[in-house]
Amino acid sequence: MRDAVERFLEHLRDERRLSPHTLRAYRGDLLDFIDRFEARRGRSPELADLAVREVRADLAERFGEQAASTSARKLSTLRSFGEFLRRRGELPDNEAALVRRPKLPQRLPVALPVEDLTDIIDGPGHADGALGLRDRAILEVLYGAGLRVGECVALDLDHLRWDGDALTLRVVGGKGNKDREVPLGAPGAAAVRAWLGVRAQLLPPAQRMSESTGTKRAAAKGERALFLGRRGQRIGDRSVRALVYRRCEATGARARVGPHGLRHSFATHLLEGGCDLRSIQAMLGHASLSTTQRYTHLDLGRIVDVYERAHPRARATAPAPAEARPRRRA
Structure with a gap:
């Protein structure tokens, strides 16, 4: 799998022209997956090990250790790697894409006054x-x-x-x-x-x-x-x-x-x-x-x-209802 990782990084660098900082992040995430797999299974991973079972096991090990955003980023890296291998014909399917992404809290950075x-x-x-x-x-x-x-x-x-x-x-x-x-x-x-x-x-x-x-x-x-x-x-x-x-x-x-x-x-x-x-x-x-x-x-x-300044009917006076006309007697 390590050789495939290097081919994937070359693709990101030469064809997608990603920045060195982004390439380091991809490399770190993939090598971390490999190291955890070797510690968990006692052997080097093969390409077929990029499966739902192993990806879920990797995420489960991280639960409580890392922020949900970090786990989501690492899963995104595995998905991209799996899609690369699928398009090259090295894997029949991209099983990493079947793993649900961790739910992220809606947090915004602080803007100082x-x-x-x-x-x-x-x-x-x-x-x-x-x-x-x-x-x-x-x-x-x-x-x-x-x-x-x-x-x-x-x-x-x-x-x-x-x-x-x-x-x-x-x-x-x-x-x-x-x-x-x-x-x-x-x-x-x-x-x-x-x-x-x-x-x-x-x-x-x-x-x-x-x-x-x-x-x-x-x-x-x-x-x-x-x-x-x-x-x-x-x-x-x-x-x-x-x-x-x-x-x-x-x-x-x-x-x-x-x-x-x-x-x-x-x-x-x-x-x-x-x-x-x-x-x-x-x-x-x-x-x-x-x-x-x-x-x-x-x-x-x-x-x-913004709505009141921009919309033409935001401040328009609503038309008065028309007076009811008397009905004609038959």
Whole structure:
């Protein structure tokens, strides 16, 4: 089965062009299934072992250990793997597709109020010097453009498109390996420009010298990255998550959210400001509008307000009933 897993991952990488992060998730889920099977049965699994009985046994072992969302994701991976094998003629049926998906609770990420986000980005407590300017720029990009944390750390210098003081971010190889462009507001553009002015301070001396003299040389790892870590390499998503958590705690935000919470706040505040769902969908990079709707939960009061403003008969005065006419006597 391990050889089949490698063929499946090659298919996902070369034909479906999935991101490295997604490929790692698929690999981890499939190898975890294999390891659990070997521990349970005392032998290596064959392709025929991707059956209803074994998939259910795998899910049963996870019950109580993992969240329902994690089990659902792992089942989805097994279904995709089984469908790949069925289409290649290596399995007669995709039995994993017959296993019922765990029921997931309807939970939505928390959207912070605007005043909390203002404190997180502009409030006191940032590091001094270049690191503080970098942190402000990262927070502006996460909230001001709604980028995923992986998309934020993957930004390169040539992904910035300036038009005077206006800045547009080019997201390359986002989720689903799709590119898009997202505008960044004036405060965010100013924060990025301020960070670029001191970015060289985090580069190693050799790279710093080559940039200042204009010497052409092979690009070192992370040299073209927009956001750098302390050692001059591309900053990692763990560092960005730690930054957001730290700022939430330092400013007393109403909830301790991660980078995805800033993305959700971005979408929610756009919707509350009157932006349409299609535009939000494009900026978030969602393939389906239904995915965007999960980010933009609406309360009943707002739905009523929108209905009253938009529907032509929402405020129309109902016509008075016609007076009954007297019947003619026969």
